[in-house]
């Protein structure tokens with residue numbers, strides 16, 4: 449029950465019903481606390497957009513591109529392993545809830561499907577499975593199928609301290625599992641820790657900094673999983689904007705007070721996007737939790753009387769994203785990459801690409817380049 453109601457809450461929280469649901473837009477650039485960045489393609493702070501450290505040292509295919517062939521043994525360094533984040537745009541892969549505590553064999557099957565049928569590069573995890581050894585299974589399935597992972601430390605919404613144990617467990621695995629650093633592209637704190645008031649922005653920023661330090665030796669950048677409104681709620685959350693390596697942004701325009709049909713969602717998306725352009729210190733952005741539901745139900749109710757939730761509009765949202773491929777490509781830092789939220793209705797009703805019986809709800813063949 450817990451994780452699922454939290455998932456619903458996470459969506460509810462996007463409802464933008466509060467009066468201040470407008471961009472804080474305080475503007476301006478902020479002094480920078482950190483100069484991150486390393487040979488693994490971690491984004492520098494600030495990014496200049498032409499960061500030589502993000503340019504591949506060789507023309508050999510990089511992980512997790514479609515052309516890359518997985519080695520038969522684990523390499524001894526991640527140098528020249530990762531595709532630079534600053535080359536990534538358009539469809540990245542799927543958002544994937546762990547609510548069902550998937551078995552290794554299910555993840556093997558589904559990660560393979562993501563990679564082979566849809567050319568996914570990454571899977572973005574959210575929610576939580578506290579089963580012992582679960583992340584080892586994620587690593588195995590990701591390695592075997594050539595998929596990178598945006599991992600996540602789940603806070604939940606009850607202000608309980610379980611996240612600290614989850615962090616310790618995950619960090620331990622990231623440091624000790626020989627394949628972990630080769631498939632874990634990023635670590636997110638989530639979901640929506642600012643919106644949920646789990647920690648103050650300064651406390652959260654301090655945790656992000658601590659995590660970056662912990663993971664720096666294995667080249668894993670750190671961010672939080674959050675919508676623009678979460679940052680805006682705290683007057684812009686400047687310390688968090690400064691602390692993260694890049695942005696994993698929640699974009700669920702169905703909850704906007706301006707929502708109608710999905711084909712009209714672009715201006716809603718651009719409003720939040722532009723908030724990050726103005727306030728995000730020039731850092732790389734992904735739209736990591738990004739989708740449109742095929743149905744409305746308690747917990748997934750719109751804030752606009754004109755918002756339409758049905759399969760044509762879910763499909764229309766995909767079409768909208770795909771039609772804007774060149775716009776994504778033209779955005780800063782080599783463009784914006786988007787994830788589809790979510791893989792299956794069995795993870796979150798209505799948002800899935802697949803329905804609960806495993807049928808595709810609409811044809812989906814997103815561009816990975818344009």
Ligand SMILES: *[C@@H]1O[C@H](CO)[C@@H](O)[C@H](O)[C@H]1NC(C)=O
Pocket residue numbers: 524525
């Ligand atoms: C790492 O692996 C490469 C090739 O796989 C090898 O040439 C090199 O000597 C290895 N380096 C170390 C420190 O083991």
Ligand SMILES: *[C@@H]1O[C@H](CO)[C@@H](O)[C@H](O)[C@H]1NC(C)=O
Pocket residue numbers: 615616617619620661662
């Ligand atoms: C990273 O975190 C783990 C788990 O909390 C801890 O055991 C380890 O000492 C930390 N390492 C560094 C370098 O901070």
